[in-house]
Structure formats: C-alpha cells, structure tokens
Amino acid sequence: MRTEIVVGVDASPGSAAALAWALDDASRRGVRVRAVLAWADDSRPAEVDAIATSPGLEDLAAAADKVLRRLVAAARYASTGGDRLRLSGAQVPVDERTVYSTAAHALLQESFDAGLLVIGAEPRAATRWALAGPVGDACAHEAPIPLVVVPPDAGTARSRHRAGKPVLVGVDGSRASAIAARWAAGEAALRRVPLRVLHVAAVRGTAPAQSRVPMTIPVINRTSALPWAPVGAVAATGRGGRGGGWAPVAAARTHAVLDPVDSVRRVVAGVRTMPGAPPVEPMSVAGGAAATLLLEAAGDAQLLVLGARGAGGFPALSLGSTAHQCLARVSCPTAIIRGHG
Template sequence: MTSSVRILVGVDGSPGSEAALEWAIREAALWSAATGGADRGAAPTVTALLAWTADGLPTGVLRAATQGDRDGLTRAATEMLERAIGRVGEPPAPVTLRRGVVQADPVTALTVAAADADLVVVGERGHGPIHRMTAGSVSQGVVHHAPVPVVVVRPSKDGETPRTDDRRPVVVGVDGSDLSLAALRWAAHAAAVRAVPLRVVHAWGGLDPMYSEVLVGAQGSLVRQAENVLAQAVKLGLDDASRLTVESVVSPDSAMRALLREAREAQLLVVGSRGHGGFTRLLLGSVSHQCVLHADSDVAVVRSDRLRAPADEPAAATGAAVPSA
C-alpha cells in the first residue's frame, strides 16, 4: 500500500465527525511515516467533506436557513467545516488537508466522492434526519454503498483520556472467503503502520442448538477444521508477515460474539462485508452490521483491499476531487 493514501471524511460539526476527522489525519500520518512517503514526496491526502440538504441540516446551518438564501447556507456550511477543522487542528506535514462543501444528501455525496478515495471515514453518529439512531443513517449508508473500505470511528467517552501511544492490537475476522482475505490484508497493513500485533479470529460456533449432542461429539473435528481454515487464511492472506506479530484465535462462539469480545481490547476491528463458512452470516445487516453498531473499538468494513494508485504513481495524481461551493 502506498503512502499517498487518499482518505475521505464526512464532517457535519458533530463530535462524532470531528473524531472521524482526527482519526483520518492520524491515519494518513501513520501511513506516510511507515512507508517513507515524506522522503519520496508522496503526500497523503485527507479530504473533509461537509454535505448538507434542506431536510437534514446540521444545527449551525439550520440556524442560518431562516436568515439567508442558498449562498448564505453555503457560507454557513463552509464556516461550520472550518470550525470543525479548527477544533481538530491542521494536520502535520506531509499530510495535505482539503475541504469540500456540497449541497447533497450526505450518503450520496460521500459515496460518489469515494470513487476517488482509498478509504472513507465517518463518525458513529452525527446530525441528520434520523441522527437518534445508534450508528446513524449516514454511517450505515456509507458502509453499505461505498466502493472502498469504510471506518466507523467511536468518539471518546466522557472523561476518557485520549491514548497517545495505543499498543492495543488490530483484530480481524476471517473465514477463508476472498473478502475476508482482503480484510486480513487490509488489517495487516493497519497493524504494521501502528507497529502493534495483528489478532486473527476465526469462530466456528453459533450453530443450531437443536443438534447440541451431535456438536459435542464432533467438537474435536470442528476445532481442527477451524484451525485449518484460520491457518490457511493466514498463509494466503499474509504473504510476508515478518514485520508483524500475528496472534491466532479460534473461538467456539458465534462470529458476532467472538468479534465483539475481541474488540473490547482492540483499537480497531476489521471485518469483510460478507463471508461464508465459520462466518456464514457475515453479511451487511448481520455480523458486520452488528459490529458497527456494538463494538467498543473503531470498526473497518472492507469490500476490497485494492488501492487505486500504483505504488510509483506521483502524489499529485491521487487527490480526491470533491466539488466545493
């Protein structure tokens, strides 16, 4: 993966979106430092995008709606974006921060802009028509529709001190499917740039309790099969894990229970958008959906691990093109 990563962030002035912006800036800096991007002049890019519509305006923009025309709303949205950036702070060199303000549905705007990004980052919740839902409609919509990996960031809890040197592992769920291998490769890179362990989890439980006696008798075989699936996934997904500490976990629990438990001690949980085998219901709307909703850590949902720019492409050609008003 290249240092000239392009990260798109949805910003709406909420604490959740500001946590997402802070996470994205930190991530871009990690990528650059780990791959020597500054030495090669390949600057990573973070694009902060604020999208607004009349039926779901952020609070600050809504206040201006009664006082001005569309130009006034656009100015208010732009000012809100700048205030959010001001609270988070400008990124360190060589990370480049870009701004975008559009009048559009946030999910649509982020999904369209994601075509020119390597990663989309959203807050757990924010302002909007149904912001009262846990992991609100915008984050869920982007997770479902974005063509690139999406990270849903949890805001810091009240009274929680931000971690300056987070040594917790990156956790990834695998089942041997192509998408879970893509998730594994993506998670390996995330662990490598952080210099933390990669914990690879395969769960074989959660089977029908009606056949509990059969399962008890076959437990040894199931465990061996699960161990083989995990070992094969690691072999296929990690071509060179020499710089990683890889921890393997085979769990008799259901996929959801195993991943949520591991996420309690993780800084990032990575799942594929769907799978098979031990993660037979690893589909958006089930396991990955539940992880986005309930995991204690930040969650990355991976559709593909491909980057859109080859490793030797100049940074100038990798910027996300987002219309600004």
C-alpha cells in the same frame, strides 16, 4: 492511484472523533484528508443555520464553508494537544469540501475516487451520521471502498490507551475474511503493532468448527508485498495498490473438503510470509455468538477489522450479520473491508 481519506463531518462528537482518526491515519500513510460536509435541507448541521445571515442558498453555502473550516481547525488544534501519538495530524493536508446534497449521497460519491471512508458512530437520535440511521447504513452497505466507523469517544484520554494495542481481525476461512486479514496486516504494520487473529467457530444452526465441509479456500499470493511494506511506502500491487490501504487478495476456488480451521491457518500463514508483515499473534478459536466474541476482544484492540461477505437481497445480508451487529454496537474504531474492486 487513490490516496485520499474521505471523512464525513457534521459538527457532532462522532464526526469530530472520525476527523481526528482520519488525520491520525493519514499522517501514517502520508496522504491527504478530504473533509466533506453536506448541507442540503435534510443533511446540514444546525450550526450552518445558526450562523447563516439568511436562508438563501448563497448565504447557507457561505455558512457551511465557515462551519467546516472551524471544525477542521479545531481538529488540527486537538491533534497538538499534548498527545505525541497524534501530533503529526496537524500537518496533514486537508481538502475542505461542502456539498449541496444529502449526506449519504455526498459521501458515497466522494468515495469513488478515494481509498478510505471514515464516519462517526452516534446514537440514532443524536445525528444523521449515526450508523443506525440512513447515512451510516448507506455507507456500510454501499461504499465501494473500505469503511471505518469511529465511536465518539475515540479521541478522548480514556480511549488513548488503545494506541499500543494490536489490530484485531475476525477470520472464518472465507475469501472476504482473507481480504480483511491482508488489509488488517497493512494497518498493523503501519501502526507498528501486532496483528491479532480471532477465529470464531460456527454457532447454532451452522456446521461445527471441527466438522469437515466443502468450502472456498482463500489463497494469498505470498510474493505480494503488503499495501504498506516497508512502512510508509506503497507496494505496487496493480489495481489494488491504493493509498487508503485497500488491496485485493488472489483467491483460488475449489470444492475440496477441508477443516475450516485449516483454511484459517492458511490465511494466517500467508499473511506471516508477506514482506513487511507485522507480528501475528497466535490464532484464537472460540465458540459462541461471533459478534459478541469479537466485541469482547475489541476491548483490547485499537482497531477491529471485518470482511463484508453478504451477497445482497436485504441490507443486513449485503453486509453480513456479524459485521452488521458489530457496527451497531461499535466499541472501538471498526473497519469493514469489501472483496470487490
């Protein structure tokens, strides 16, 4: 069973926020955090060179270990800084791992035996962990497990008002969004907050939301418990029962002609009937640019969850244009959930 949360660490504000978020999330799940710092020539933080006694590999390796220990200790200390919601983060077991590799390769390799990957979002010029840069892009498009991208201000007092806010999931009736809805329901149950569902209608160039079009109908198995129902306990869901919270959704494919809104309602109804499901707020239907509407709604949420529905070819298409735009302008922690095992 995959239980660890892998988080990329590089001494930037974004990675500090990502580490704090990972500690907080791991404390709810009762799992370990694996903090990974890559220190190859084009990946290591400047802090490693600053304290290394020589440019030799042994000295650089020792310096990388020291930097990672300091960053983890600082994150633990911050988790006890009067914020009761994150107090338990100081008790989470952390495996510190320095890897002589590029950052993207290190994180993708570490992800294969983990349940969740967490990275920080930063401006392109600020750090190599930026989503706009090669590391963030590689993780967003290639990570085999759910990915959470955390903005640099996620650990500040200004953002902590989000703690009681709902988890927001974007749903469009696709199988990918059905899987994302189930994962989001598990997160909302863990956090003891409602799940808010936003259905964004089709925009220019696609079929209107009220038209009737052939589509795949996602069917959630109502006898399956959520990944975390009751809170703190892992449900036995076969291959998908992972400590990182990922779980597959059974899907039946059909070519029936249905209203897209009806298929979204089926997804919502399925989530509501799962054991341990959180309260599900009324579905919202809105027309306009999907990414813009999701980002606006995310201002009143503690976590935005999206399904990756692209089919490959170009990097943006392998992720899905809406998810890609949301990650490029991330305003709150944002999770990308893939539908493959």
